[in-house]
Amino acid sequence: MNVAGLPAILNPNGEAGDKTTNTMYIGQKMSQINYGIINVQEDFNYHATLYQYDTHPFRTATSGGVPFGSGLNTLSKYDWVDFERIKWDQCSNASESDCLTPKGFTFMRVRIDEGVYIDMINLHTDAGTEPGDEVARRSNIQQLYNVQVADFINTHSASNAVIVFGDTNSRYTRSDDNIRLFTTQNGLTDAWVQAIGGKAPAAGADAIVCPEGIPSNINCEVVDKVLYVPISLVTNSGDAHEDNSATVDHGHTLTDHNPIRVDFGYTLSSGLRQSDLYGGPHGNWFNDLSSLPSSPKLASITLRGANRLDGFSLALTSGRTFTHGGSGGDAYSLALGSGEYITSVKLCWGQKDGRTRNFYAQATTNKGKSVQAGKTTGDCATATAPSGYGVVGTYGQDGDEVDQLGFIYAQHHPINTLRKNLKQGHLRNIPSDVRASSRRLMSGDHDSIGMEHCGFISL
Incomplete structure (x- = not known):
């Protein structure tokens, strides 16, 4: 207005x-x-x-x-x-x-x-x-x-x-x-x-x-x-x-x-959900959503860190790998077994050079295995996947380290039809009808x- x-x-x-x-x-x-x-x-x-x-x-x-x-x-x-x-x-x-x-x-x-x-x-x-x-x-x-x-x-x-x-x-x-x-x-x-x-x-x-x-x-x-x-x-x-x-x-x-x-x-x-974003709005934006296959499944995760969370990689069973952040720090990897998936990730963040960055990450699977990198701070939170979902991708902002980070979860059953509506990497599937009389749209989890x-x- x-x-x-x-x-x-x-x-x-x-x-x-x-x-x-x-x-x-x-x-x-x-x-x-x-x-x-x-x-x-x-x-x-x-x-x-x-x-x-x-x-x-x-x-x-x-x-x-x-x-x-x-x-x-x-x-x-x-x-x-x-x-x-x-x-x-x-x-x-x-x-x-x-x-x-x-x-x-x-x-x-x-x-x-x-x-x-x-x-x-x-x-x-x-x-x-x-x-x-x-x-x-x-x-x-x-x-x-x-x-x-x-x-x-x-x-x-x-x-x-x-x-x-x-x-x-x-x-x-x-x-x-x-x-x-x-x-x-x-x-x-x-x-x-x-x-x-x-x-x-x-x-x-x-x-x-x-x-x-x-x-x-x-x-x-x-x-x-x-x-x-x-x-x-x-x-x-x-x-x-x-x-x-x-x-x-x-x-x-x-x-x-x-x-x-x-x-x-x-x-x-x-078929898909996202966690909240954690850290600070700095660095370059990234989002793995548009590159996910139709039924994504995580094969392994690698975290890199020393004093902070420097970077990480997610490898899918399809062969697709997502890498974000920098190459510093030491690498810590976890391979997932059959029926295993990451259900939660603890993140801690703090200030570096006047900007908020992620300092620590710990990923935990449904079978109790975990991998971690970086150092904890006084500001931490745990992103937990909805029941029946596991981590398959990430989104956020990065540079030489990881400034801001959130997680993309996929459901484990083969009902993930979401990617059919996502064309060439982003922002499509515009509804064909916009009715001046409508107030509530579609069934399912929704709001207006x-x-x-x-x-x-x-x-």
Whole structure:
């Protein structure tokens, strides 16, 4: 939701009421409606008021008002394990004062439940329709997909579910906009496009402009968008809605953007699960999920360590081997026998050079055998596989050592059909129907995450 938080002297927005009062009402509405996740843009000089009246337990710290901050913040029921702010490489003042603030996007890895993470991006691109604006905005989206998400999603979110929220300042009907890169580069689905039948408006067609005030339906196009790509470990689907519940009070609108609500539901695969992540969000992202065979079985594990956990390898019975971290330390190996699998891994972590890393790992099998490496610390936890599951892969972040680590578990029966839905290493299997009326999706272990636009999530 764009909360129109630029100082009134710079951008009065033309809405009734003063901005401080309107922001107070927005914060109160956010608390009252209690969406799972809310992403906001233009949260600048009235940020303190917004947070004063909102009650979400997890909220990003402001990056500052104009001209210091990006205006991008998140208010959430759910905590996250990683957060970054990235500035656009290019801006334009051709018709708007976009260079007045460091616009860009934020990235966070949100923990919805044990072992269930969704990578979320909140963005705000260059505004205006002058040639300089179009060049800057195309650069923003190209940067997101060439430097950060084709690359950013590929390098930071491989095999993860991803949701992108934002004030894109773009329309499908505007030929000079490259908004379609969101779908062509990484296979994201626009929740609004799905809700209106699955076909985006044609480039060059007349703009489908929304009427003044609150639209009576979602058939008109707005620049605020939510896009998503699931994986088959956590299959999510979204329903798009215009939402006036957080933007109207005392009979008038509170901001010049209507928030977009998307209700997401997710279903966990019956064949695979993940543990939580342990350690710190540093180093290079890795995820073995997309490389698992259809019925994975662990043959052996090797841990390397001395003062810390330097690295490790998992060898599957299929011949596939996963190696992460560095080559330092001493190697300790454990071969698994018939019917044997790793049921738990104890990890300990601590600080090295100002960053949190894993210092110790001990893997234990269902037959009581174990292997360990590194040194214990005062901060430890044990990841335990669900009944009937065993470790077959890992995910996390690494470098010369292991910064962050979680485990992928497979069920022991041959019912693992999950990989059939995972194409070429990541993020596909987008549901074909997104129904504006649905609230709960699919049977099995599931939940819903309503989200609003730039926006809100209800989970």
